[in-house]
Amino acid sequence: MRLFIVISLYVLGITGSPVCVDQMTTRTVQSGGSVTIPCSYSDPGKPDEDVRVIWGETDQEYCSSVTAEDTIISSSGNVIEKYKGRLYREKDPNRNRTEYITITGLEPTDGPRFCCLLYHNRHENVFKNSRLATLLQFQGTEYITQLDEVMAVSREDVIIPCYYSKDISDITKVTWYYADRERHYCTHTRIQEWSNAHQYGRYSLVNFTQDISLRIRNLHVTDERSFCCVISTSTARATLESEQFTRLIVEEYQSSWNQPTNNITSQEGKSVILSCSYTLPSGRYTEIDVVRVNVYWRVGNVTGPYAYHPYREMVHSTYRHRTSITGMTNLMIMNVTKADNTSFHCFMVVKQCAGDYRYDDNIQYGGGTRLIIKEPSEPSEPPPTSSFGQESLVLAAYVAVKFFIAVILVVLGCVYGRAKNTKRST
Template identity: 85%
Template sequence: MRLFIVISLYFLGITGSPGCVHQMTTRTVQSGGSVTIPCSYSDPEKPDEDVRVIWRETDKKYCSFTAAEDTIISPSGNVTEKYKGRLYREKDPNRNRTEYIKITGLEPTDGPRFCCQLYDNRHENVFKDSRLSTLLQFPGTEDITQLDEVMAVSREEGIIPCYYSKDISDITKVTWYFADRERHHCTHIPIHEWSNARQYGRYSLVNFTQDISLHIHNLHVNNERSYCCVISTARATLKSKQFTRLIVAEYQSSFNLPTKEISLQKGHSVTLTCSYTLPSDRYTERDVVRVNVYWRVGNITGPYAYHPYRDMVHSTYRHRTSITGMTNLMIMDVMKADNTSFHCFVVVKRCAGKYQYEDDIQYGGGTRLIIKEYFTEPSEPPPIPSFGQEYLVLAAYVAVKFFIAVILVVLGCVYGRAKNTKRST
């Protein structure tokens, strides 16, 4: 009987789907600027035509507590008065079940948090949300920012960034913790705490007190965990509102050998391809909620030619690279420095249960670029020596005189024949 009720409620659209909805937890923004907030979800086990993404504004951390009156985009697409003319949404052209909202002319009164929820248009109810809302962090507030995800290769020197919004010299102590990914909070297991520049085993700060990012020496695959940053100043102790998931690819020597080679001229644009496959025996495209791509330059542990977080991109490429399709890298205005190899890594995030995710990292291939200089215009032919010019003039003079003589002889013959013909008549 109980099973019958559960099944009946499911078909009526009253119970939740086992699928996942995913959002980023923070976005750093500027007043007057704009922000793009993605929302992606795995197979909701409902017909796609019945599913709508709605967005709500809230001051709460968890989306499940948002009220219907906080809706800023309705199932029909109507935008609330506060955001009219400033808020737009669009589908991802490369991925099903991914949508973005873009808010322009940002104001400190916006948000501060936004939730995306799945709405069953047939039964008119919300049946799934992302649990955690996306927080907008404006300048002027005292807070810590971390990246949602960082990828690395085993054996390299890994860096997990932590940014403090105020004067970093005010920091008296930094503590890095392992984070509970499912409950989304710092555990009570500190990696280590620093109030000086010492290194503890494989962990250190990049440059205390100028850079409080975590440096993990000689990364292992078992370092694939979530990390959170806590700082202390004379005024307060602050915890990051976003934790960083470290994804580690097992090192393979074959990664260092690019399989493709492209030659082109300096100043042109080029697109480098990157591919990945899903292990169909474990999951399918319907389970995927997000795909992130990383391109490294020079070697598999080199700086980033592309990173989902623009601040992580090397300054040489920050305004010259973008992603086309799902994973391909476009480089504009190539230069001599691009005469090197580029390596692609893909991180696939999939739904593994209610509010639970698994990450798979794949090497997507390497490409060697060969940059050629511009082709130069052909140079002017060398001047003809003066004695050559004299010979040419003389030859031309003789040829003209010979031509005139031939014409005179021909005319003389014609005239003589005509005269003889006249006499005979």
């Protein structure tokens, strides 16, 4: 009886598991360029064939403001005139419940914010949306932007980037805050304020005023918080704060991580794929609660630079244009060199739906791989031939030619003799 009730509730779309929809808060773009905006969601508790992702645009911060008139691409794939020929939708082939829209030929009148909404085909209604819309920040305008997420391991020093779109030398004051991510409130608790390069305890700016990113030294697990950046400039009448808050996710360091469990051999100049996988620990969450998985690969050791990062600007220059993710988590390195003869370590941040617009972030260590690079093999040369052998070959060729000519002469003689005898007899 209980099983029948559970199945009935699932079919009706009434389950106890919360549903979360997730998208990035900001994307930096330029006029005439393109942008790809991903949308991920946890299991909606409804049959897959009944659920569609639709998209809307708004000038409001929250997606709850989106109405039917704001829809830019419907569940059937119809695109409004404004974006016709410029907007494309596709599903991620490697990730369940992840979809993208790509908009080309961007114009300042686009958006400025886009919302991902879950639509029930049979009931013809939106039953869930992302809380915050994705804002397009056009180059040339004034804004601050941060990364959505930074993963780290305890004991290391970590940098939380903050980028200002205008002349950074105009900045007169920088303030970093702990943010309230659920209520999207930046100035929640002040960490420190800087008007010079002074360091305060474990906190400092990377290089005031050349780089206003926050550095935290000797990281602790308790540093796992959300952070936001606020600045004042010599020309601004008011402070400017970031629209995107950075979630710092910290995992306790384990010395066993530095011992790679796999070995892979490759030749210099080739491409290689390093594998990585994760399993959810038994407990509160299951696979249906996963909203998205971000993959990170570090090189040398578990606190080394990034060989791959979801945000390209964080990837070490050695790997910035040589690495990509295949499948869900595997790392592809192109044109490997001797410098790649080291270990690579995989981490995944698994974002799980904890309730309406609430998430739990869990770091999974996917193991280490030792990459062994061999030099390209030299083409084999034919064995050297002695002068005696060469003379034998020449002599054999000479005899063969003479024999061939003799055979031809004999044949011609026979033909000629037969022809002459035939003529006499006539």
